[in-house]
Amino acid sequence: MSLHEVPTVAPKCGDCPIRHRAVCARCEVDELALLDAIKYYRSFEAGQTVIWAGDRMDFVASVVTGVATLTQTLEDGRTQMVGLLLPSDFMGRPGRTNAPYNVTATTDLLMCCFRKKPFEELLSKTPHIAQRLLEMTLDELDAAREWMLLLGRKTAREKIASLLAIVGRRDASLNLRAPSGRLAFDLALTREAMADYLGLTLETVSRQMSALKRDGVIELEGKRHVIVPDYDLLLDEAGDDSDGGFLV
Amino acid sequence: MSLHEVPTVAPKCGDCPIRHRAVCARCEVDELALLDAIKYYRSFEAGQTVIWAGDRMDFVASVVTGVATLTQTLEDGRTQMVGLLLPSDFMGRPGRTNAPYNVTATTDLLMCCFRKKPFEELLSKTPHIAQRLLEMTLDELDAAREWMLLLGRKTAREKIASLLAIVGRRDASLNLRAPSGRLAFDLALTREAMADYLGLTLETVSRQMSALKRDGVIELEGKRHVIVPDYDLLLDEAGDDSDGGFLV
DNA sequence: CGTTACGTTGACAGAATTCAAAAGTAGTGG
């Protein structure tokens, strides 16, 4: 555990921001009480590692606030992001003792943790938790497969456009709007993180961002604030009609 | 439904070859009886489409024998395989009405199907089914993420070596041996299917197969029978020490 | 003001795709 880890007092489940979307979403009050009894909070600062691939992992957790990434690496250092944990997303796996991926906080992060053993017992006794977890896992699997299409078959330009379309859409959905026409949002990823996400080098990411800007598909204010004059045009550049549903 | 679809008589669950690995693996006799009451079999010939992406899908199913692929395509025809269904693998998703991927039989295929509605009801009443399904889905998610690393960061040569290592290992595990030293197996995929799997063109697949042969990493008898003189050498070529666990 | 992290750009090399042709394989029907 890192020296910089910040201890935090526990909020109540009742006013938890992810109460209706996380693994506990379907729980009744009595079930919630059981979870409440075994939960504890941990927080991490931006940049900290939550866990290393291969390390023993005796807890599972939900992201309450912040963003974390899952990455895998080859021996020579090539790394690929394989998942993005947003608020309400679940991390860890019942029935496994070691972490399969590196988990890193990319922003300040608050996690609601459960010791694995008690959680597993609860899982077998509380169908509502197992059902919700199944649903969430199926969603993640769909997202991973959408991502595979991107990694395997899209050009660098299409990859960048896809990423921007996804982030833009998620941002719009937070503001309860359907993404269309003009759109603006902050991109909380470095060029390197984008590269790891898309299976590219950071130089290629930079080049394609410049190209999209030159072609009027996007505008940039500073490095991280993106303006999309025409969302449909961006979708065209992404190469798929369906605006692949991952990362919602 | 295709004209060529072959009707089949129903085997009993008791002597079903996937009884101990499929979604029904954890079921007690009484639970099995409930599943048995709603199951029916369908079979497909090699090359037939099981379902198209977007089509209404009112059943879920387990693969009993044979192999099927899940593929996604972009408008212009680029296609990426996003999943491989082997015996005991599960297809379909409770709580969804339309198929997200194309499913194609690559060999003759026998599936054990359940109408979705009754299956969903069973799922909420029978924790053993839900638990097993969760477990299988988590395994698939791990496999998908391993695959993402391959698609995003491996070279063509590493991709081919990885695929051969995986198929070889699965084949060895069927014979109850740990893969090591000399190994031989049939590769039930065309060059094009390999390409779709790995995010390459079929020409590149062919070239790299030739290169691995030239370098003594593999030997070929005919086009589809592969001999691996030294499994560890093949793993080296695959680029990851860990012999990524997917597709087991 | 130097240091550091992040981002952009250029030149070049290398990897993979594209286009094209030819060779191997399998199945069909005369």
Add this chain to the structure above:
DNA sequence: CCACTACTTTTGAATTCTGTCAACGTAACG
């Protein structure tokens, strides 16, 4: 049995895209 067709696979040559290496710019911060 052979000719014919359709399909798969291999190989070559040229092109294109992306990665690599390197230089430079910019912003934040002590």
